Amino acid sequence: MRALLACAALCPAPLLAQVEISYHGCTDAHGAPVATLLDPALDVVVASRVDAAAARIVYNPEVLPQLGEQVRMFFYAQTCARHNLGLPLLDTLSAEQAARADCAALESLLRSGLVQPAGVAALQAALQFSAAEWLVLPGPPRDFDLAACQRRIASRPSLSAPPAGQEAWNACVRVCGEVLRACRGSACAADYERCVARCNAD
Structure with missing residues (x-):
């Protein structure tokens, strides 16, 4: 948004x-x-x-x-x-x-x-x-x-103003975003949130 x-x-x-x-x-x-x-x-x-x-x-x-x-x-x-x-x-x-x-x-x-x-x-x-x-x-x-x-x-974590050491999280979430951008279907948002949750858990 x-x-x-x-x-x-x-x-x-x-x-x-x-x-x-x-x-x-x-x-x-x-x-x-x-x-x-x-x-x-x-x-x-x-x-x-x-x-x-x-x-x-x-x-x-x-x-x-x-x-x-x-x-x-x-x-x-x-x-x-x-x-x-x-x-x-x-x-x-x-x-x-x-x-x-x-x-x-x-x-x-x-x-x-x-x-x-x-x-x-x-x-x-x-x-x-x-x-x-x-x-x-x-x-x-x-x-x-x-x-x-x-x-x-x-x-x-922040993509726009990340603290030091956040590079791995940034890269993981960007992959989720690219997958969401290419996704078509009603489950896209839920799949994206699960992807980000995995990034947050790592």
């Missing part, structure tokens, strides 16, 4: 609330772009749609207008993560699947600079919803543990 917003990387933070945010940059498990469309008729905050042509993400900023922009970004990133991780797009996720997508969403927002590490606690505090609100948010209704996600993200 790449950066999500057209403006946020360029605009100072105080201006973000004054600028209409457009969401772009999502890719699926094969690296193919996932189109994102604003749909003023949509009755939920954000969702995936699948037809004969392709899968896409649709969103409506008028649903739950009280949501802050970071919360909207989080749910867009979480929906994108379902595509990126090869999770079910139309069915309600299991608790484990939702937790994976939540952590991937946080990682994307941190990587893009749209959420700062010091702001993760504030984001989690904002992710409190009533039963009625959950009806129009990507489910299942759940509590979030973004602090645990942040700890896992910080503890993982």
